[in-house]
């Protein structure tokens with residue numbers, strides 16, 4: 001029999017296999033860092049499912065997670081670096097941002113050959129910290145964990161949490177909070193802001209190197225394409241068009257869509273001041289610092305296009321080094337196509353939520369009128385869509401009851417039923433298909449805050465675990481989880497505020 005002592009489990013047992021292309025190939029785009037020494041590291045939560053998907057030995061990892069993810073021990077093969085980037089924040093350009101409280105441990109490759117960045121957030125100061133302490137509090141790191149897992153379960157591309165650990169340090173915020181580190185897994189951490197860093201200085205050799213790297217990493221089919229930089233722009237725009245459509249379909253508000261928070265991979269990143277929409281409202285904003293509503297729910301597609309324009313600008317000298325006007329014209333064509341692409345993904349998703357497998361010209365109008373009804377009565381977005389699925393096989397009374405004006409929704413339901421009658425599938429099949437795309441459970445504001453407070457204030461992870469259980473199987477209605485399907489009271493949503501960089 002083999003007995004493993006805690007300290008005896010080696011890196012090989014965990015199964016990390018690092019191959020750090022970013023550190024190797026992108027000199028100038030990072031600074032090596034030493035993680036801050038944690039006082040008393042402890043594992044709070046390990047994402048066992050993700051660890052397994054990464055080909056790691058879950059039990060071996062669990063025994064070392066506190067040490068590895070708090071930064072106390074750098075696993076062999078990892079090379080901690082702080083990535084450098086710039087970015088447009090709320091429209092204004094910051095030439096120097098970078099990982100101020102994060103570091104990239106390295107790129108892990110699993111047995112299937114999938115490469116993933118493994119990063120720590122809250123791991124201490126770096127040269128990019130400016131006035132910040134480089135630390136993170138437990139609540140916000142658990143928030144990122146649960147939001148990311150919910151998004152993943154909803155089928156939205158996202159970075160994910162592999163673990164949350166506490167460091168034993170106290171982090172001063174509006175009060176003293178337990179310090180924590182989030183281990184984050186991403187397809188990469190390349191951002192629009194990474195391109196802006198050297199483009200803003202006119203150092204296009206560096207932008208060239210970065211673009212070639214990004215193509216190798218995310219769009220290898222373009223490596224030999226003569227118009228590969230335009231191709232990269234097109235590919236990133238395509239991924240973002242689909243991503244934003246998915247956000248809109250589930251009612252996700254990112255809250256801080258700065259260019260440093262927009263990935264090349266098309267994954268959602270940086271769950272700071274984000275929130276899910278409850279009452280349907282296109283101008284909903286939860287972020288405490290978004291005074292102008294720049295990143296309001298309904299503005300997200302336009303803001304994504306704005307960010308892509310900033311990305312396109314960094315690529316112009318690569319797209320056509322000899323002719324700036326020609327490069328701009330080609331880039332504009334891609335940018336001008338963004339909205340149509342987004343609308344296509346959105347329409348596809350909305351049709352599925354309406355239970356319409358076939359496509360008819362008036363479907364868009366039907367969808368628009370439905371959302372207008374939700375907006376008029378501030379009906380809960382998630383509850384309404386789910387109730388619509390139920391209405392396929394019932395009289396729809398429960399749905400009507402959600403509205404202040406049942407007359408208007410009744411008239412709409414008649415149109416929708418007439419349209420549904422022309423569908424080939426049976427009502428039972430249609431209802432099931434609708435329930436597979438309209439969730440019962442989302443991370444509701446009240447439930448998220450309750451879970452984080454219990455964990456942060458009382459060390460009680462029970463509510464967090466229950467919330468996670470609900471939102472990681474969002475389409476499967478289960479007894480005992482009713483509180484997770486219920487809208488937060490209006491007063492809660494009305495004064496709900498989320499925060500960045502906390």
Ligand code: AMP
Nearest residue numbers: 097098099100101129132133134135501
């Ligand atoms: P975020 O809002 O998380 O996207 O962060 C924006 C910028 O602020 C990034 O450069 C972060 O690294 C930096 N930042 C946020 N919080 C801290 C902190 N506590 N200490 C140092 N830098 C931070």
Ligand code: MG
Nearest residue numbers: 260261269270
């Ligand atoms: Mg960020």
